Amino acid sequence: MKELEELNLPDDIRYTGDHEWxxxxxxxxxxxxxxxxxxxxxxxxxxxxxxxxxxxxxGDQFGTLESVKAVSEIYMPMSGTVIAVNTxxxxxxxxxxxxxxxxxxIEITPAxxxxxxxxxxxxxxxxxxxx
Amino acid sequence: MRYLPHTPEEIEAMLAAIGAGxxxxxxxxxxxxxxxxxxxxxxxxxxxWELNGHFRHLAAAMRIDxxxxxxxxxxxxxxxxxxxxxxxxxxxxxxxxxxxxxxxxAQGTLQGIFEYQTLAxxxxxxxxxxxxxxxxASALAEAMLMGLRIGKKKKRVxxxxxxxxxxxxxxxxxxxPAGFDIVELDVLASGRTDLSTLDGLDDLxxxxxxxxxxxxxxxxxxxxxxxxxxADALFVTCFTEPxxxxxxxxxxSCGADIVCGEGQSFGIPRSFxxxxxxxxxxxxxxxxxxxxxxxxxxxxxxxxxxxxxxxATREQHIRRxxxxxxxxxxxxxCALTTGIYMxxxxxxxxxxxxxxxxxxxxxxxxxLGSAGAKVAFTGxxxxxxxxxxxxxxxxxxxxxxxxxxxxxxxxxxxxPELAGRSLFCVTETTGKQTMDAIxxxxxx
Numbered sequence: 001m002k003e004l005e006e007l008n009l010p011d012d013i014r015y016t017g018d019h020e021w022x023x024x025x026x027x028x029x030x031x032x033x034x035x036x037x038x039x040x041x042x043x044x045x046x047x048x049x050x051x052x053x054x055x056x057x058x059g060d061q062f063g064t065l066e067s068v069k070a071v072s073e074i075y076m077p078m079s080g081t082v083i084a085v086n087t088x089x090x091x092x093x094x095x096x097x098x099x100x101x102x103x104x105x106i107e108i109t110p111a112x113x114x115x116x117x118x119x120x121x122x123x124x125x126x127x128x129x130x131x
Numbered sequence: 132m133r134y135l136p137h138t139p140e141e142i143e144a145m146l147a148a149i150g151a152g153x154x155x156x157x158x159x160x161x162x163x164x165x166x167x168x169x170x171x172x173x174x175x176x177x178x179x180w181e182l183n184g185h186f187r188h189l190a191a192a193m194r195i196d197x198x199x200x201x202x203x204x205x206x207x208x209x210x211x212x213x214x215x216x217x218x219x220x221x222x223x224x225x226x227x228x229x230x231x232x233x234x235x236x237a238q239g240t241l242q243g244i245f246e247y248q249t250l251a252x253x254x255x256x257x258x259x260x261x262x263x264x265x266x267x268a269s270a271l272a273e274a275m276l277m278g279l280r281i282g283k284k285k286k287r288v289x290x291x292x293x294x295x296x297x298x299x300x301x302x303x304x305x306x307x308p309a310g311f312d313i314v315e316l317d318v319l320a321s322g323r324t325d326l327s328t329l330d331g332l333d334d335l336x337x338x339x340x341x342x343x344x345x346x347x348x349x350x351x352x353x354x355x356x357x358x359x360x361x362a363d364a365l366f367v368t369c370f371t372e373p374x375x376x377x378x379x380x381x382x383x384s385c386g387a388d389i390v391c392g393e394g395q396s397f398g399i400p401r402s403f404x405x406x407x408x409x410x411x412x413x414x415x416x417x418x419x420x421x422x423x424x425x426x427x428x429x430x431x432x433x434x435x436x437x438x439x440x441x442x443a444t445r446e447q448h449i450r451r452x453x454x455x456x457x458x459x460x461x462x463x464x465c466a467l468t469t470g471i472y473m474x475x476x477x478x479x480x481x482x483x484x485x486x487x488x489x490x491x492x493x494x495x496x497x498x499l500g501s502a503g504a505k506v507a508f509t510g511x512x513x514x515x516x517x518x519x520x521x522x523x524x525x526x527x528x529x530x531x532x533x534x535x536x537x538x539x540x541x542x543x544x545x546x547p548e549l550a551g552r553s554l555f556c557v558t559e560t561t562g563k564q565t566m567d568a569i570x571x572x573x574x575x
Contacts, residue, residue: 046419048419067444071449073453
């Protein structure tokens with residue numbers, strides 16, 4: 001597993017304490033899991049995604065990640081409605097291990113874009129990981 | 132060695148470590164009315180010979196041997212068990228081995244279960260079959276829960292009234308306390324299930340039909356699949372007599388999404404009504420929602436074929452409260468026995484045996500018909516059917532009992548509207564003489 005210093009934590013996205021990331025672009029937000037999450041889980045073999053049109057509140061579980069050793073729930077960093085799911089992950093879940101920021105999981109229309117500002121910037125997220 | 136794992140000193144030390152003080156303190160969270168007080172209501176111990184005598188007496192009372200001709204099925208069937216099944220399944224390597232957590236120690240058991248899964252998947256037309264559930268009834272309850280898991284926010288299921296009443300009771304016991312809604316579907320004059328009411332139901336996660344159903348009637352699975360899928364629900368096909376699929380189109384090819392039922396017919400003695408075998412399978416897209424254990428084929432580091440438990444992340448020892456089921460080590464020997472039974476007969480053998488069951492059943496229908504009785508439902512049947520008698524059947528039933536013939540199951544207790552009618556079951560073990568004797572008593 002990676003040392004904390006080795007983690008790739010881009011500055012142009014925000015993070016949650018549950019290790020999701022959110023990236024805001026115009027009217028939509030893409031959501032995935034952090035480098036730390038994919039590294040801790042090991043080889044990811046399955047991603048369970050919601051249906052397009054599903055609505056979730058911030059903190060709701062919207063899917064699961066399954067690796068060879070564990071299953072983890074993934075939670076909404078922000079409230080919103082699912083407008084796209086990354087179907088390439090259905091056949092190639094390992095893309096999350098290869099590049100967790102390219103391999104987004106869902107795209108939503110946020111119910112309240114200001115929730116983005118409550119998420120953790122990279123430095124704050126790293127501090128959280130350091131405990 | 133006595134099975135007392137902890138000494139008083141160890142118990143003392145552990146209680147001190149967690150600060151519980153005493154055993155009563157440890158169990159303080161258990162409400163008083165849920166605790167056992169006084170002594171256990173168990174009979175006094177018996178000697179070995181007294182115990183043997185006790186069980187001999189019980190066995191004799193149940194007529195599970197061949198001392199009586201039993202024309203009752205209703206979920207538990209009297210089939211011949213080939214000697215190969217007893218000889219192989221009785222081997223201590225199978226019979227006494229623990230659940231196969233260590234694949235390096237348990238290749239025989241794992242391969243046995245893998246072959247059971249493979250043969251059962253072929254018989255039922257499913258992409259995947261698990262390593263078994265407790266019995267047919269709990270398998271149906273698990274199937275409904277699986278449907279609700281897949282249906283996500285949906286809270287309602289429907290099941291046919293023609294499903295075994297005990298199975299429906301188990302489904303209610305599993306689902307009702309969790310707040311799910313259960314709709315029951317009526318029986319038509321044909322004995323088939325009325326699916327016309329599905330139209331008006333929303334929020335429906337799954338619909339279950341049994342085929343052949345409790346009345347022996349073969350449901351139109353293909354039409355049911357269309358109606359159920361149109362209602363945006365999953366189609367669960369349940370069964371108590373898997374032998375029927377030796378002759379009938381299997382549920383998978385008719386459009387079932389989940390198939391579950393009782394495997395007792397395949398090599399497991401009737402005993403005291405159990406243990407049974409819960410057979411359970413689904414189509415590939417639903418694999419990760421499947422309850423229970425799954426054995427898969429793999430290769431070892433040297434490229435040799437081997438078997439391991441797979442997709443274990445669905446299971447409770449990894450996924451805790453998010454597991455697809457809380458089933459633990461069940462009677463794996465029953466799955467293995469059924470695997471050996473299916474392999475002993477082969478697909479040709481199962482087909483011929485199913486045909487024999489069907490033909491003999493048709494013979495009983497015919498002789499009962501000539502004796503003035505009639506078949507209660509018009510739908511096609513396999514090896515069970517409901518009979519209406521020209522007059523009260525009870526005196527004839529009593530006379531047949533004295534000839535060691537148990538002539539069907541009177542339905543009044545299970546379906547009051549069918550009081551006076553009896554469910555008959557005919558298998559390969561039923562003799563022509565027996566069937567003629569029943570017809571003669573009906574005529575008398």
